[in-house]
Amino acid sequence: MPERAVAFANDAFYDAFRRADPEAMAALWAVSAPVSCIHPGGSVLRGRDAVLASWHAIFAGASSAEIDCRGAQVALQGEVAVVTCYEVIRGGTLAASNLYVHEAGVWRMVHHQAGPTAAAPPPPEPAPDARMH
Amino acid sequence: MPERAVAFANDAFYDAFRRADPEAMAALWAVSAPVSCIHPGGSVLRGRDAVLASWHAIFAGASSAEIDCRGAQVALQGEVAVVTCYEVIRGGTLAASNLYVHEAGVWRMVHHQAGPTAAAPPPPEPAPDARMH
Numbered sequence: 001m002p003e004r005a006v007a008f009a010n011d012a013f014y015d016a017f018r019r020a021d022p023e024a025m026a027a028l029w030a031v032s033a034p035v036s037c038i039h040p041g042g043s044v045l046r047g048r049d050a051v052l053a054s055w056h057a058i059f060a061g062a063s064s065a066e067i068d069c070r071g072a073q074v075a076l077q078g079e080v081a082v083v084t085c086y087e088v089i090r091g092g093t094l095a096a097s098n099l100y101v102h103e104a105g106v107w108r109m110v111h112h113q114a115g116p117t118a119a120a121p122p123p124p125e126p127a128p129d130a131r132m133h
Numbered sequence: 134m135p136e137r138a139v140a141f142a143n144d145a146f147y148d149a150f151r152r153a154d155p156e157a158m159a160a161l162w163a164v165s166a167p168v169s170c171i172h173p174g175g176s177v178l179r180g181r182d183a184v185l186a187s188w189h190a191i192f193a194g195a196s197s198a199e200i201d202c203r204g205a206q207v208a209l210q211g212e213v214a215v216v217t218c219y220e221v222i223r224g225g226t227l228a229a230s231n232l233y234v235h236e237a238g239v240w241r242m243v244h245h246q247a248g249p250t251a252a253a254p255p256p257p258e259p260a261p262d263a264r265m266h
Contacts, residue, residue, distance in 0.1 A: 033208075033210055034208035034209075034210075035208075036208060036215065036217045036230075038248070038250070040248065041248075041249060041250055041251050042228070042251070042252065043228065043250060043251075043252030044206075044218070044219065044228050044252070046206060046208075046217065073177075073179060075167035075169060075179075075243075075244075076167075077166055077167075077212070077213050077234050077243060078211065078212050078234075079210070079211050079212075079213075080210050080212075080213035082167075082169065082232065084169045084177045084179065085177070086177065095171045095175070095176065095246070097169075097171065097230055097244060097246045099210075099215065099232070101210050110208075110210060110215065111208075111215050111230060113228070113230045114248075115171070115173065115174075115246065115247075115248020115249065116174060116248065117171070117175060117176060117177075118174050118175070118176075119175065
């Protein structure tokens with residue numbers, strides 16, 4: 001089930017974001033494929049160096065971030081996956097697009113854009129343990 | 134050169150937007166592939182019906198829109214293309230992500246997100262005629 005593997009990659013992205021972990025963030029972005037990123041209010045960043053530098057700057061001085069990904073849905077376009085979702089961060093809500101490509105056997109991020117939304121986010125999802133029972 | 138074909142599709146998108154033409158807009162979105170769209174401040178729209186209805190609403194009552202796409206760059210991910218660019222619209226500037234898939238021999242849109250940016254947009258590009266000379 002590629003959708004499940006993509007959802008796992010998307011969870012790993014928000015986990016790295018939440019832990020403000022630049023190494024984990026670097027590991028999940030694509031190496032061979034061209035990458036780009038548009039942070040809320042920011043400019044268009046292109047290339048792995050510019051994108052990873054932006055995450056370093058976001059994580060600088062922070063030991064963690066309160067971010068919750070809600071209502072994520074995976075749409076497969078062959079070897080590319082588009083995840084659309086909401087991000088609840090410091091009480092505000094963003095709408096986000098996350099793109100992944102299947103590279104070297106794993107789904108790696110190639111693009112991220114998040115921007116403010118007036119939409120109410122979906123409720124938090126139950127933790128994996130709770131979903132099992 | 135697929136990049137050129139994608140740039141052409143991206144120009145067609147902004148042309149349909151500029152002319153507030155719902156039929157042209159409908160024709161350039163993918164039919165088989167799953168589609169999604171996040172307008173500035175809006176919710177995550179998924180599925181062709183919801184996406185096209187949103188463009189109908191945007192175009193309702195307008196005979197045209199002043200929108201200028203600047204600094205567009207195409208990144209190919211196999212059969213999927215990611216275009217990142219700036220949109221200058223009614224004096225404001227947005228940063229945008231446009232995704233296209235190669236479907237039935239043409240590049241069709243599968244995802245669009247635009248959101249406000251504090252970045253200064255690149256200068257307008259010369260018209261095709263000017264570039265020829």
